[in-house]
Amino acid sequence: MYVEMKGINKNFGNYEAAKDISFRVDEGHLAALLGPSGSGKTTILRMIAGLEQQDTGDVIVDGNVVNHIPAKERGIGFVFQNYALFRHMTVFENIAFGLRVQKKGKKEIRDRVMELVELVGLEGMHKRYPHQLSGGQRQRVAFARALAPRPQLLLLDEPFAAIDAKVRKELRIWLKEMIAQVGITSLFVTHDQEEAVAVADEIMIINEGRLEQMGKPVEIYKKPKTSFVAQFIGTSAVLDDFDGFKGFEEVPKGRKAIVRPEFVEAFKFETIK
Numbered sequence: 003m004y005v006e007m008k009g010i011n012k013n014f015g016n017y018e019a020a021k022d023i024s025f026r027v028d029e030g031h032l033a034a035l036l037g038p039s040g041s042g043k044t045t046i047l048r049m050i051a052g053l054e055q056q057d058t059g060d061v062i063v064d065g066n067v068v069n070h071i072p073a074k075e076r077g078i079g080f081v082f083q084n085y086a087l088f089r090h091m092t093v094f095e096n097i098a099f100g101l102r103v104q105k106k107g108k109k110e111i112r113d114r115v116m117e118l119v120e121l122v123g124l125e126g127m128h129k130r131y132p133h134q135l136s137g138g139q140r141q142r143v144a145f146a147r148a149l150a151p152r153p154q155l156l157l158l159d160e161p162f163a164a165i166d167a168k169v170r171k172e173l174r175i176w177l178k179e180m181i182a183q184v185g186i187t188s189l190f191v192t193h194d195q196e197e198a199v200a201v202a203d204e205i206m207i208i209n210e211g212r213l214e215q216m217g218k219p220v221e222i223y224k225k226p227k228t229s230f231v232a233q234f235i236g237t238s239a240v241l242d243d244f245d246g247f248k249g250f251e252e253v254p255k256g257r258k259a260i261v262r263p264e265f266v267e268a269f270k271f272e273t274i275k
């Protein structure tokens with residue numbers, strides 16, 4: 003399944019949260035929405051999921067406009083920022099939740115849940131409650147719960163935000179492998195550039211409700227289209243004025259230069275007495 007947004011605009015009162023957003027994520031790809039807090043990433047996911055209605059534009063899944071299809075009929079799995087597991091339910095019941103809503107049979111539910119427990123590496127833990135799991139294990143349960151009803155699309159909103167740095171690094175590699183194995187088209191929100199580069203096939207840079215650039219991590223890094231993108235990806239200094247810098251004579255006036263420290267060498271010269 004591929005997912006597409008075409009000319010999407012969304013206002014909250016006078017505030018423009020999404021400005022003419024268009025993109026496509028191909029079947030089986032994992033794309034990251036990367037941008038600062040408040041840039042509109044969650045709003046984009048919520049519009050795809052049908053939890054928020056855009057003012058103009060289309061959300062298209064596999065060629066079909068789904069604008070008027072309610073959230074629960076869109077076949078989308080969602081993993082939220084906070085764990086959002088049901089605290090009073092076991093791992094088994096958490097994963098089974100969507101299947102019970104679909105009124106699946108007892109055996110089918112059991113088989114599917116146990117298959118997912120194994121897939122996410124939580125064998126033997128299906129009777130535990132969320133408080134008996136680590137943060138990383140809880141997010142694995144959240145992932146399994148989202149996958150249980152076999153969604154056509156998986157949306158993850160800062161799934162590792164509440165997890166400490168070390169576990170987070172392991173978990174994101176785990177997630178990338180898991181998604182590749184399941185083969186599900188996925189969109190993943192983060193404000194952490196390192197996380198986006200490590201996990202995503204494609205990155206979309208979101209700034210103030212605009213999609214500034216979409217591309218493979220290395221393309222975005224090597225050929226940033228805007229100064230925002232240049233500064234957001236990698237560490238860089240932007241020079242407005244490069245009078246006196248050798249080799250910049252050809253650069254037309256009014257352009258800016260990006261200096262990345264990894265391409266700069268600093269020398270200490272010997273003084274000759």
Ligand SMILES: Nc1ncnc2c1ncn2[C@@H]1O[C@H](COP(=O)(O)OP(=O)(O)O)[C@@H](O)[C@H]1O
Nearest residue numbers: 014017019037038039040041042043044045046
């Ligand atoms: N339901 C809402 N009502 C009013 N403003 C909202 C609502 N949801 C989001 N916003 C505003 O839209 C902007 C984008 O929010 P959001 O999509 O959550 O950003 P991000 O996920 O990138 O942090 C923010 O300024 C936020 O305050």
Ligand SMILES: [Mg+2]
Nearest residue numbers: 043044045159
């Ligand atoms: Mg958000």
